Each structure stands twice: as C-alpha cells, then as structure tokens.
Amino acid sequence: xxxxxxxxxxxxxxxxxxxxxxxxxxxxxxxxxxxxxxxxxxxxxxxx
Amino acid sequence: xxxxxxxxxxxxxxxxxxxxxxxxxxxxxxxxxxxxxxxxxxxxxxxxxxxxxxxxxxxxxxxxxxxxxxxxxxxxxxxxxxxxxxxxxxxxxxxxxxxxxxxxxxxxxxxxxxxxxxxxxxxxxxxxxxxxxxxxxxxxxxxxxxxxxxxxxxxxxxxxxxxxxxxxxxxxxxxxxxxxxxxxxxxxxxxxxxxxxxxxxxxxxxxxxxxxxxxxxxxxxxxxxxxxxxxxxxxxxxxxxxxxxxxx
Numbered sequence: 001x002x003x004x005x006x007x008x009x010x011x012x013x014x015x016x017x018x019x020x021x022x023x024x025x026x027x028x029x030x031x032x033x034x035x036x037x038x039x040x041x042x043x044x045x046x047x048x
Numbered sequence: 049x050x051x052x053x054x055x056x057x058x059x060x061x062x063x064x065x066x067x068x069x070x071x072x073x074x075x076x077x078x079x080x081x082x083x084x085x086x087x088x089x090x091x092x093x094x095x096x097x098x099x100x101x102x103x104x105x106x107x108x109x110x111x112x113x114x115x116x117x118x119x120x121x122x123x124x125x126x127x128x129x130x131x132x133x134x135x136x137x138x139x140x141x142x143x144x145x146x147x148x149x150x151x152x153x154x155x156x157x158x159x160x161x162x163x164x165x166x167x168x169x170x171x172x173x174x175x176x177x178x179x180x181x182x183x184x185x186x187x188x189x190x191x192x193x194x195x196x197x198x199x200x201x202x203x204x205x206x207x208x209x210x211x212x213x214x215x216x217x218x219x220x221x222x223x224x225x226x227x228x229x230x231x232x233x234x235x236x237x238x239x240x241x242x243x244x245x246x247x248x249x250x251x252x253x254x255x256x257x258x259x260x261x262x263x264x265x266x267x268x269x270x271x272x273x274x275x276x277x278x279x280x281x282x283x284x285x286x287x288x289x290x291x292x293x294x295x296x
Contacts, residue, residue: 001077001088008092008151009073012099012144016069016254019140023261030268034275 054260061257068250072098075243083240089155090240096148098247099141100170102255104208106138107177109259111205114198128194129270131201132184133262135177137255142174157221165214166222173211176204190270 076094083090113131116122149167150160161167180200184193215224236244 001091002155004151004155005077005088005091008095008148009077011147011151012095013069013073015140015144015147020258020261023258023265026265027261027268030265030272034268034272 054264058257058260058264061253061260065250065253065257068246068253072243072247072250075239075246080240080243086156089152092148092152093236093240094243094247095251096145096152097244098251099148100145101248102251103138103141103145103173104212105252106134106141106255106259107173107201107205107208109134110138110177110180110201114201117194118198118202125190125194125270126267128190128198129266130259130263132181132197133266134259135180135201136262137258139174139177139181140258141251141255142170142177145170146174162221164222165218165220166211169207169211169214173204173207176207180204190273 072094076091080091080094082088086093110131113127113129113134116127117124117131146167149170153162153167154160180197183200184197186193186196188196212225214220215222234241
C-alpha cells in the first residue's frame, strides 16, 4: 500500500486498544477501591 | 456490584466487537479493490466515516442522558454518569476522526491540516467535549456537577448537526456525505459498500462495549464516594465536641 493507509489503521487500532487497556485497568482499580473502603464500626452510643 | 448477566453481556459484546473489527480490517486492507480515483487511499474510507459516526452517536447518548437528568421527573444520577461515560468515549472517537482525516488529507490534499469548514467544526466538537469533561472535574457536589455538565453537554451537541451539514452549507475541500446524503443514495457499491457497512457496525459494537465498561467504572467511583461521605458524616456525628473535650 502507500504507508498512509497503514498509518491510519495502526492509529485507529492502537488508540482503541490503548483506551480499552486503560478502561480495564481503571475498572480493576475502582473495584479495589470499593472493597478497600472499610465498613464503619458500629458505635453503641455517641460520646456525650 | 454488577450482576452476572451484565458481565456476561459485556464479555459477549467485547468478543463480537473484536471479531467484527478484525473482519473490517481484513476486508478493508486486503479483500476490497483499490478505487479508480483514490487508489489505495480509499481503504481509509472503511474506518474514517465509521469512527466519525460513533462520535456523533456517543454525543447523542450524552445529550439524552443530560436531558433525562435535567428533567426533574426522570432525574437520577445514573443518567448523568451515562452522559459523562459516553462523552469520554466520544472524545476518543473524535480524536480518531481527526487523526484518520489528517492522514487521508496529506496525500489527497497535500496538507495534514487546513481550516476547512468540516475540519474546523470537528476540531471545535473535540474541544467542546474536552471542555465538558474538564467541567466535570471542577470540585462540587454531584447534583451541581450533573446540572452544569448536563447544560454544557446539550450546548456542545449543537455542533454535531453543524459538522454533518458543513459540507452542504459551505464550500469545502472535504467530500460530501457518501451514505447519509440529502437523497439517501449511497455513492459506494458492491464489496466496498459492504465493508463500509461492516465498519459502521463493528465500531458501533466497540463503542457499546467501551460505554458499558466506562459506565461501570463511573458507578463504582460514585459508590465509593458516597460510602466515603457517609463514613465522614458518621465519624463527625460521634466526635466529641471541642468544648466538652476541654471540660473533661
């Protein structure tokens, strides 16, 4: 081909693959963050 | 946490999207013939209009999400999160539209960039939705953020029909619409048309998969924020007052 066509396809596939990887990474991070949030300890009485 | 069904649908969507994109690349690069006028360059047609279409679609979903949040009867934070998720994916596809357009422009027009009406309005679209995403990062409460960005999303969407009609309204270097033209008569036929159609379908599937992922991340981040806020309020409630602590 002429180089431009390949460059076009590589940029489309590269950007989409990169963004997909970023999404998967962020999804894993968000799941971990949600699990890490400690469950609030139940306090019997408020301190007077 | 997300349901198993949602997870399953997303996985199937991902696999189908991957297969469709692979088929588009094979047909686009090796099976379809070169064009009489454009030669090998025509192969970029199988990716450039489809990514532009997905950008329009993504911003359309952002607008619908924004309207549903702004309208009090349907107000729910999930609409705002959907709008934001779709806008982010839309920005990626707009960037791809500009990149592939520029790569096509250099051999066809002799320049990487020109201030042509179609190119300029598309660049403006990119900047408008980058602004939308930046606005969402301004620290404020969820409701205020949703209202502000909902209005911004709707204002930015005005540019979408302008981008599409720019080749009709102004004299431009950019060619007129190949498929969605005024007479709805496609200027492409045979296996070239089939490959272009496949491109539209495959990138729409990619968008759907990305949107599902991005939306899930947005809901998890929102939930983590809500839990954190609840805990802070609870901790504050049980904290001894400064005065009473000193007295003791």
